[in-house]
Amino acid sequence: MAQQHASKKKTAAEELTQVCSVRLGDTLYGIPIRHILEIVGGARTQQVPLAPEFVGGLLHYRGDVLTTVSLRRVLDMPLNLATQDLLVIEHPAGCFGLLVDRVMEVRTVSSADFEPNPSTVSKQRNGLFAGAYKLDGGLMVMLNPGCLEPMRQAMACE
Template structure:
């Protein structure tokens, strides 16, 4: 009698070799207005310090403008402004997280970057509705890490204008 073997959580790469999804359940965490947030690491390209932002007219107030990143023009969004939080002067800890969603790169200005956290799906709870509308739509869930809770953001919804 043949045994049925369960398949490991491996995927096939472009060459047909099995690979493990090493980015699954990993989130880049950052601090914003006294709260911990996270965004799926699969969207993160790099983290850079704050730099000169060129303002562009007729943009939403949360889009601060564009930066020139190694010859590529990238729009930059202030996540505080996106959430309707009070502004804060940028300092040496302020960072721009460059993310790529649907082949579009965007910079996200955050107060400071914390770490890459492993948050398995069984430690993610659905976000309770606050009734505040739009901000809720950016939240993918609430990740439990030890005794802390990280607000996990849906990058696609966050970047939709």
């Protein structure tokens, strides 16, 4: 009986995921914490003339030059002139920065509260989102960090 109870606890623990929640306008988005190397508050990027629209600029980061992706520009939202926060995302092709309005908190979410993308999401946007978690008082839209990677974004723009 004790072994069966321990097995149920293990299954419940395996269904939990830690997610960094970020705000962009009125919408709450999430990125699995395992993809995030660092959070930089009040990041100041250097604009790049003639760069693709999604590029939020360049940033000197730990001795390297980091390309940043503006989540607002990727989602066709108006630019935010206020200071933005930056998530340094680890990707097999290399690290990149993701500019968001504000980093909120790390949340632990359950797979029981997860809903896949609705069929109404366009094919072009479907890869950006992994679905959404139902939270008390709203939803948290999950981002797919691999689809936000700068080279992947550049290919999507062609």
